[in-house]
Amino acid sequence: MLVLDTVNQYYGQSHTLRDLSLDIPTGECTVIMGRNGVGKTTLLQSIMGINPLASGRIMLDGQPIQGHSVEARPTLGLGYVPQGRQIFPLLSVQENLDIGLPMRPRGQRQIPSYIFELFPVLKDMLARRGGDLSGGQQQQLAIARALVIDPKVLLLDEPTEGIQPNVVAEIAGIIQKLNKDMGMTVVLVEQKLPFARKLADRFCILDRGQTVAQGPMEALTGDQVKAYLTV
Ligand SMILES: Nc1ncnc2c1ncn2[C@@H]1O[C@H](COP(=O)(O)OP(=O)(O)OP(=O)(O)O)[C@@H](O)[C@H]1O
Helix, strand or coil: CEEEEEEEEEECCEEEEEEEEEEECCCCEEEEECCCCCCHHHHHHHHCCCCCCCEEEEEECCEECCCCCCCCHHHHCEEEECCCCCCCCCCEHHHHHHCCHHHCCCCCCCCCHHHHHHCHHHHCCCCCEHHHCCHHHHHHHHHHHHHCCCCCEEEEECCCCCCCHHHHHHHHHHHHHHHHHCCCEEEEECCCHHHHHHHCCEEEEEECCEEEEEEEHHHCCHHHHHHHHCC
């Protein structure tokens, strides 16, 4: 279980996450939703240690993780696919993947073979520069790169943003395999409601840095969608 307990975070004077508490159950897919600017990316970045907390605790399987540096968080089992993918455009696909290898245990520093089973397209493009891939292929590379460390929890920030519908369906299938077949805990920031409904077991809606609604996905009501999600 990943637990956020009364988390507060500021950018300068700007109070971005406000007493935010959230339980993310192991093995489930939890979607974080909310309008632009409510703090979804900040929440994921705080879990990854990119943004220091002003107060509150983040615990993974009962252990507080704030004491761990941003570099150490992946070794705790946290895989992160940032918004906008942020692959290295001038490095090859192989080099982008290899970046995670030093975080694997000694003696096991090779790309796990299941990654190429999930993303066969990447195997055919290992020598190609990341920047020469299509948007969908770059998103696949970003997910694959996060998987190199064998994460327990995979955090994905708007993985469908700017991606063609056929690739969105492919990415949905991959997330489902990771979550439902392999039991990986998934935290998904997503604005597209049908995609969220397809994948998520639970939802959490943020508004101005606070959790305003959460529960099983099927309990999300039309009124909540209207109040917090539609523009
Ligand atoms: N590095 C930063 N410095 C200062 N303010 C920031 C920074 N990053 C984000 N913010 C502000 O914090 C608030 C929350 O931003 P955040 O990106 O977490 O929201 P979001 O819900 O992910 O939005 P979006 O859906 O647009 O990605 C916004 O008002 C944003 O302008």
